[in-house]
Amino acid sequence: MPESPPRPMIRLTGLTKHYPGQAEPAVDHLDLEVPEGEIVVFVGPSGCGKTTTMKLVNRLIEPTSGRIEIDGRDVTGVDPDRLRRGIGYAIQQTGLFPHRTVADNIATVPRLLGWGRERIAARVDELLAKVGLDPQTYRDRHPGRLSGGQQQRVGVARALAADPPVLLMDEPFGAIDPLTREALQEEFLRLQRDIRKTIVFVTHDIDEAVKMGDRIAIFGECGRVLQYDTPARILGEPAEGFVADFIGNGTNVRRLSLTRLCEVEVSDDRPVVVRGSGDGGCPTAPGSFALLVDRDRRPLGWAEPGQDRPLPLISHLGPEHTLHDALDAMLANNSDTVVVTDQDGRYRGTVEMATIQTHLHRVGGPGNEGGPVRGGERADRSIGTS
Amino acid sequence: MSTATASTAAPVAPAARNGGNGRPVLGPYAVRWARHLATPVVLGLVLLGLYLYVGAQDLDRIEQRSLNADYLLSRFGQHLWLSSVVVVLVLAIAIPLGVLLTRARMRRYAGAVLALANIGQATPSIGLIVLFAVVFLSWGINTIAVVAFVTYGVLPVLRNTMVGLDQVDRSVVEAARGMGLSRLRVLWSIELPLAVPVMLAGIRTALVITVGTVALATFIGAGGLGDVISNGISSNRDLVLFAGSVLVAVLALTIDWLGALVEDLLRPRGV
Numbered sequence: 001m002p003e004s005p006p007r008p009m010i011r012l013t014g015l016t017k018h019y020p021g022q023a024e025p026a027v028d029h030l031d032l033e034v035p036e037g038e039i040v041v042f043v044g045p046s047g048c049g050k051t052t053t054m055k056l057v058n059r060l061i062e063p064t065s066g067r068i069e070i071d072g073r074d075v076t077g078v079d080p081d082r083l084r085r086g087i088g089y090a091i092q093q094t095g096l097f098p099h100r101t102v103a104d105n106i107a108t109v110p111r112l113l114g115w116g117r118e119r120i121a122a123r124v125d126e127l128l129a130k131v132g133l134d135p136q137t138y139r140d141r142h143p144g145r146l147s148g149g150q151q152q153r154v155g156v157a158r159a160l161a162a163d164p165p166v167l168l169m170d171e172p173f174g175a176i177d178p179l180t181r182e183a184l185q186e187e188f189l190r191l192q193r194d195i196r197k198t199i200v201f202v203t204h205d206i207d208e209a210v211k212m213g214d215r216i217a218i219f220g221e222c223g224r225v226l227q228y229d230t231p232a233r234i235l236g237e238p239a240e241g242f243v244a245d246f247i248g249n250g251t252n253v254r255r256l257s258l259t260r261l262c263e264v265e266v267s268d269d270r271p272v273v274v275r276g277s278g279d280g281g282c283p284t285a286p287g288s289f290a291l292l293v294d295r296d297r298r299p300l301g302w303a304e305p306g307q308d309r310p311l312p313l314i315s316h317l318g319p320e321h322t323l324h325d326a327l328d329a330m331l332a333n334n335s336d337t338v339v340v341t342d343q344d345g346r347y348r349g350t351v352e353m354a355t356i357q358t359h360l361h362r363v364g365g366p367g368n369e370g371g372p373v374r375g376g377e378r379a380d381r382s383i384g385t386s
Numbered sequence: 387m388s389t390a391t392a393s394t395a396a397p398v399a400p401a402a403r404n405g406g407n408g409r410p411v412l413g414p415y416a417v418r419w420a421r422h423l424a425t426p427v428v429l430g431l432v433l434l435g436l437y438l439y440v441g442a443q444d445l446d447r448i449e450q451r452s453l454n455a456d457y458l459l460s461r462f463g464q465h466l467w468l469s470s471v472v473v474v475l476v477l478a479i480a481i482p483l484g485v486l487l488t489r490a491r492m493r494r495y496a497g498a499v500l501a502l503a504n505i506g507q508a509t510p511s512i513g514l515i516v517l518f519a520v521v522f523l524s525w526g527i528n529t530i531a532v533v534a535f536v537t538y539g540v541l542p543v544l545r546n547t548m549v550g551l552d553q554v555d556r557s558v559v560e561a562a563r564g565m566g567l568s569r570l571r572v573l574w575s576i577e578l579p580l581a582v583p584v585m586l587a588g589i590r591t592a593l594v595i596t597v598g599t600v601a602l603a604t605f606i607g608a609g610g611l612g613d614v615i616s617n618g619i620s621s622n623r624d625l626v627l628f629a630g631s632v633l634v635a636v637l638a639l640t641i642d643w644l645g646a647l648v649e650d651l652l653r654p655r656g657v
Contacts, residue, residue: 060564085566095561099579099654109565142656158565168564 008033008069009166009198010057015066017052017223026052027223030066034215036165037196041213043203044246049223050202054168057200058087070166085109088159088167088197092174094151096143102128102154103139109162127157132187149180156188160195167199174203185211186320206247210235210254218243232258252360256327259359262319266340266349273303291339297346299339317351319343323359326351418650425643429636436632443625452617452626458633465600465610465637471532472596476539477589483540484547484585485573496548500541507541511599514538519606531608535599539592546588550581579654586652590645597638611637 010033017027027049034040042050055061057068059080068075075083096105103124110120125135131153143151152172159167173181173188189212192199203209209216210231218234220226220242227239235251235258238244247254271290274297289302292310301310315329316339329338336353440453451457487496506514515534522530554577562572578585604612611634618627 058564060560081566081568083566084564089561089564091557091561091564093555093557095555095557095559095564097558097562097576098555099657101656108562108567112566144656155561 006035006037009036009071010034010200011067011069012053012057013067013069015053015056015068016064017049017056017061018064024222025064027056027063030223030225032217032225032228034198034200036198038214039192039199039201039212040215040217041201041203041209042217042219043206043209043213044219046204048219048221050204050217050219051170053219053223054170054200054202057166058084058089058168060084085112085162086164086166088161088164090155090159090167090169090172092171094143094155096151096154096158098143101140101142102133102146105143105154106158106161108158109164113162115162123161124157127160128154130160130191131157133157147180148176149184152176152184156191160197165198167197168202169199170202171204172201173208174205188212207254207257210257218246253324253327255360256356257322257324259323260319261317261321261323261326261340261351264323264340264351264355264359266351267355268349270337270350272297272347275300291347291350293347299341299347313339315339316341318345319348323351323356327353327356422643422647422650425639425646429639429643432632432636436629440625440629445625446623448621449623449626452614452623453629458614461609461611461613462633462637464608465597465612465634468528468531468535468603468608468610469593469597469600469641472535472539472600473593475532475536476543476592476596479536480540480543480592481547481585484544485551485578487544488548488551500545500548503541503544506537509538511535511538512602512605515602515606527606527608530606531600531603535596535603538599539596542588542591542595543585544588546591547581547585550584550588551577553584554580580657583649583653583657586645586649590642590649593645594638594642597641598634601634 012030012032015027015030015032016025018025030053032053042053044050052061056063057070059068059075062080063076070083070087097108103121106124106127107120110123115123124139128135128138133150133153138146138150138154143154146154152175156169156172159169173184176184185208201209201212203212213231215228216231216234217225217228218239227234227243232255234243235247235255238247238251273290273292275292275294289304289311292300292303294300299313299316301313303310314333317325317329318341320343326338326340330336330353337350340348340351342348443449445453483499486492487499509517511534514537515531518530518534519527522533525533558576558580559572562576563569567576600610601612601615603610604616611630614630614633615627616630618624618630
């Protein structure tokens with residue numbers, strides 16, 4: 001998490017949206033800066049104005065007052081259609097054009113911008129490959145013949161088509177089953193490391209916000225931002241009242257997902273046996289295990305003294321996994337140790353339950369002083385879709 | 387008439403939609419095209435049968451006056467011409483009106499306009515045409531006929547245009563707007579193509595209704611195949627009445643068949 005933000009790509013100043021006939025403004029004097037190349041997540045309960053705020057940025061909703069600057073330019077006076085062609089847009093229901101092929105869908109904005117036929121075709125294939133869909137197979141399909149996850153990938157590809165610097169995403173992974181959703185999130189983060197877009201990402205799911213966001217803006221009622229900070233700070237030092245309630249219980253567990261295993265010191269005091277190294281037995285005391293690895297030091301299983309066959313290794317984790325994954329693996333395997341490898345799959349060490357505990361306490365923060373009274377009355381943090 | 391059109395139009399839509407989804411599946415496709423081929427064959431056989439039957443009868447002078455090629459062709463021509471003018475006007479009025487009434491700004495008038503169109507269709511067509519003839523005598527017979535039948539045919543096209551546009555997924559429209567397509571372009575390249583199947587169903591209904599009701603033009607002296615039926619009634623010649631009715635029915639069914647063909651050809655792929 002960069003401490004000093006790079007220059008702001010989107011700057012909202014005194015932004016207000018007041019629908020006629022409504023007493024309360026939907027968005028009320030909002031000031032917010034989105035730094036270039038970062039994902040900023042708008043999170044909050046339904047009706048909190050997060051989607052409205054997002055749509056104010058590309059002027060799908062016209063503001064009542066206030067300024068919107070993108071890349072240092074005030075866009076409140078620009079032709080909205082032209083403005084939107086320079087801003088990627090992906091939404092939960094994908095909004096793919098059902099009567100057009102995947103390729104035609106992706107080509108929408110490039111065609112509006114008057115790109116040549118060959119340039120568009122090349123771009124379509126490039127993007128399909130980028131979002132993990134084989135161009136040969138999917139280019140000429142219609143959206144109706146894709147799964148939900150595939151549709152969502154096409155939606156992301158379409159938003160990226162004309163290579164806009166700014167991307168607006170409204171719960172893009174909201175309508176997808178949890179497994180696919182997680183995969184898409186991971187993939188998108190990997191993609192983002194590559195493309196470094198400035199992204200406004202709307203969700204009502206605090207877990208997704210923590211996972212996806214470089215920064216999180218927590219919206220309260222009437223489009224007021226109650227806290228705008230990095231995920232670590234929001235989990236570690238939530239602003240009093242609503243934010244703490246919204247984050248809910250389990251902040252410690254959630255904070256674990258902010259730390260990747262490559263940032264964690266692993267212990268390597270486990271004995272390691274290389275298979276076929278010829279020493280036959282294990283140099284360990286009875287009752288303890290040694291890790292069996294192959295010649296390339298890839299973990300194979302646990303060797304127990306006196307046993308010929310090693311116990312299979314249920315799972316091992318790579319550098320991209322988080323402490324949260326490690327804890328999850330421990331609980332799933334009924335073990336207090338999990339094997340960690342480097343990016344080439346070579347044995348790096350182990351993470352123990354104790355490692356996680358010390359890590360949490362070292363990072364510390366007042367996150368664990370829940371307060372006995374509040375615990376019971378905390379609102380359910382997974383709030384319906386907006 | 388309206389019950390007949392409802393029963394011809396209703397079963398086609400769902401069956402066709404199933405076929406549209408699973409494109410490579412041969413089954414529904416083959417069935418549909420078999421039906422497309424069967425209809426003209428059957429209608430041709432009916433006409434042939436009618437021709438042979440009438441030819442085998444001894445026609446008296448009164449019957450001969452109606453049942454000869456020149457007379458039938460001229461009434462047929464009038465019928466088609468009148469129907470075409472009516473349908474073109476119906477489309478020219480109802481489709482733009484339907485588009486207009488589904489735009490956000492005009493939507494509040496939709497209820498009133500639909501109610502008006504409903505009255506037009508709910509009134510029995512025979513009553514409508516006679517009423518128009520009495521009230522607007524100075525207009526001329528053909529104008530009156532056209533106005534009356536247009537009034538009668540607007541509703542299905544108007545309603546289906548509105549329903550067709552309304553059933554387009556809002557998120558698709560929103561995504562299109564969010565990517566920078568202008569309102570007009572969204573209408574033209576997203577909303578209308580996606581509304582086409584529903585709109586065509588309405589247009590087909592209007593076609594069949596029009597061809598059927600134009601037979602009533604005879605009652606205000608505007609000609610058409612209705613003349614043949616009318617002759618049969620007034621001269622008490624059942625054969626003439628029968629021949630005229632079969633001709634109108636075959637024409638209506640032919641138009642319906644053409645409509646079904648067009649529906650299949652214009653349905654957007656992937657929908």
